[in-house]
Amino acid sequence: MNQILIVEDESVIRRAVKRLLERNDYVVVEAGSVEEARQLPLKNFDLIISDVRLPGAPGTEIIDIATPTPVLIMTSYASIRSAVDAMKLGAIDYIAKPFDHDELLMVVERVIKQDRQLRQQEVLKSEVEKSYPVRGMIGECSAMVDVFRRIDKVAPTDATVLILGESGTGKELVARALHERSHRSQSPFVVFNCAALPEHQVEAELFGQQDERQNGRSGLLAKAQGGTLFMDQVGELSMAAQARLLRVLQGDEYAPRQEGDQNSSDIRIIAATHQDVRKLVQQQSFRSDLYFRLRVVEMALPPLRERGNDIKALAKYLLNKSSKQLNRPALSMSRSALEAIRRYHWPGNVRELANTIERAVILCEGESITPELLAIDHHITSGQHKLENINDNLSLEEYFRHFVLDNQDHMTETELAKKLGISRKALWERRQRFGIPREKKGRKN
Numbered sequence: 001m002n003q004i005l006i007v008e009d010e011s012v013i014r015r016a017v018k019r020l021l022e023r024n025d026y027v028v029v030e031a032g033s034v035e036e037a038r039q040l041p042l043k044n045f046d047l048i049i050s051d052v053r054l055p056g057a058p059g060t061e062i063i064d065i066a067t068p069t070p071v072l073i074m075t076s077y078a079s080i081r082s083a084v085d086a087m088k089l090g091a092i093d094y095i096a097k098p099f100d101h102d103e104l105l106m107v108v109e110r111v112i113k114q115d116r117q118l119r120q121q122e123v124l125k126s127e128v129e130k131s132y133p134v135r136g137m138i139g140e141c142s143a144m145v146d147v148f149r150r151i152d153k154v155a156p157t158d159a160t161v162l163i164l165g166e167s168g169t170g171k172e173l174v175a176r177a178l179h180e181r182s183h184r185s186q187s188p189f190v191v192f193n194c195a196a197l198p199e200h201q202v203e204a205e206l207f208g209q210q211d212e213r214q215n216g217r218s219g220l221l222a223k224a225q226g227g228t229l230f231m232d233q234v235g236e237l238s239m240a241a242q243a244r245l246l247r248v249l250q251g252d253e254y255a256p257r258q259e260g261d262q263n264s265s266d267i268r269i270i271a272a273t274h275q276d277v278r279k280l281v282q283q284q285s286f287r288s289d290l291y292f293r294l295r296v297v298e299m300a301l302p303p304l305r306e307r308g309n310d311i312k313a314l315a316k317y318l319l320n321k322s323s324k325q326l327n328r329p330a331l332s333m334s335r336s337a338l339e340a341i342r343r344y345h346w347p348g349n350v351r352e353l354a355n356t357i358e359r360a361v362i363l364c365e366g367e368s369i370t371p372e373l374l375a376i377d378h379h380i381t382s383g384q385h386k387l388e389n390i391n392d393n394l395s396l397e398e399y400f401r402h403f404v405l406d407n408q409d410h411m412t413e414t415e416l417a418k419k420l421g422i423s424r425k426a427l428w429e430r431r432q433r434f435g436i437p438r439e440k441k442g443r444k445n
């Protein structure tokens with residue numbers, strides 16, 4: 001049997017809800033405030049139903065305290081904004097007062113089921129995590145599954161791969177995975193960072209300085225023999241450096257090559273850039289022949305903000321990782337922090353998320369990460385959509401109109417206003433605005 005905690009200071013409502021739920025086979029416990037609720041083993045409940053306006057702390061405070069128990073927020077029609085806020089803080093849903101019995105039962109049944117499914121998915125997820133296709137690379141959204149599939153397919157070949165994606169999306173991780181899953185895995189993986197490399201140093205970097213060669217030391221190509229050369233930030237190369245690189249890749253008519261020099265014949269090339277190379281090609285700041293030479297296979301990593309639930313999985317994974325690295329006892333992520341993470345747009349992608357979480361772990365003095373510790377700006381995010389959705393779904397005007405028309409014959413204006421949780425003056429104003437003035441012949445107040 002499901003156990004539900006009701007946090008509500010008005011005993012009449014609390015009792016009524018309790019009776020209703022008990023009649024429907026729920027086990028119900030009551031509390032009159034957040035303080036009272038705190039004394040109870042909150043994690044043992046299947047659901048907490050809480051009013052927002054309570055004596056002392058607002059009901060929304062329970063959301064974090066009770067994690068992972070889901071919290072359904074009750075709010076009056078008048079304070080629908082607080083429902084929006086509650087959802088942002090991680091409430092599983094809200095219900096506007098006054099509600100009828102069937103409505104409440106339906107919502108309760110639905111959110112308990114929804115929460116159970118979510119938890120099952122999480123268990124599954126943590127099992128799956130151990131077997132993610134690329135070790136340490138979290139991703140289950142379709143774009144990432146696609147990436148993993150491509151890695152599997154392309155890794156064993158010697159095909160040149162061009163990895164695209166915004167900064168911090170995991171391009172280097174993919175490059176290393178390609179290497180580790182190839183027959184070259186026992187040979188070196190050498191990184192050639194093309195950023196800010198003066199063109200005249202491309203040759204020196206790849207082939208070594210003249211005197212080094214004579215001393216038997218040489219450049220990156222020699223180091224990468226039999227292995228993989230990862231050309232990172234390839235979009236930053238100057239035109240002249242690109243020309244030299246292309247000659248190297250084509251492996252012929254390369255002047256400085258002398259007998260005994262290693263050539264690039266047994267090196268697998270993987271390149272990456274966060275730049276929009278196609279645009280660079282159009283603008284003629286990237287050679288199209290080099291582009292075609294590199295993009296035998298192209299892989300695009302999606303920005304973090306487009307990875308759906310991966311964001312939450314990543315947040316939890318990175319929190320675990322940081323806690324371990326910093327020798328902190330296992331910290332948890334509050335629901336509101338997860339919500340903030342989900343809504344932020346992450347311009348720096350996974351790297352930014354990892355840094356943000358690491359900083360929060362360092363600053364955290366309690367047991368769970370709060371949104372304040374994350375200090376991410378969520379104004380520029382999709383939070384707005386949520387607000388719009390809530391308003392759309394609810395259609396406040398519809399709701400108001402129905403409620404008033406259905407009840408005005410057996411309720412006074414004072415009763416109506418009270419039920420709606422608004423003042424009589426506000427009720428009067430809305431009646432005017434929505435064109436449903438009180439009819440004179442109606443019951444006297």
Ligand SMILES: Nc1ncnc2c1ncn2[C@@H]1O[C@H](COP(=O)(O)OP(=O)(O)OP(=O)(O)O)[C@@H](O)[C@H]1O
Nearest residue numbers: 136137138166167168169170171172173274350351
């Ligand atoms: N899917 C993922 N799962 C777990 N960790 C990830 C994932 N993607 C990236 N990371 C981590 O995020 C950080 C940034 O990744 P990486 O260095 O591969 O990004 P990048 O695309 O090469 O960025 P840049 O364009 O700035 O070079 C690394 O610490 C990496 O381990």
Ligand SMILES: [Mg+2]
Nearest residue numbers: 168171172232
């Ligand atoms: Mg990188």
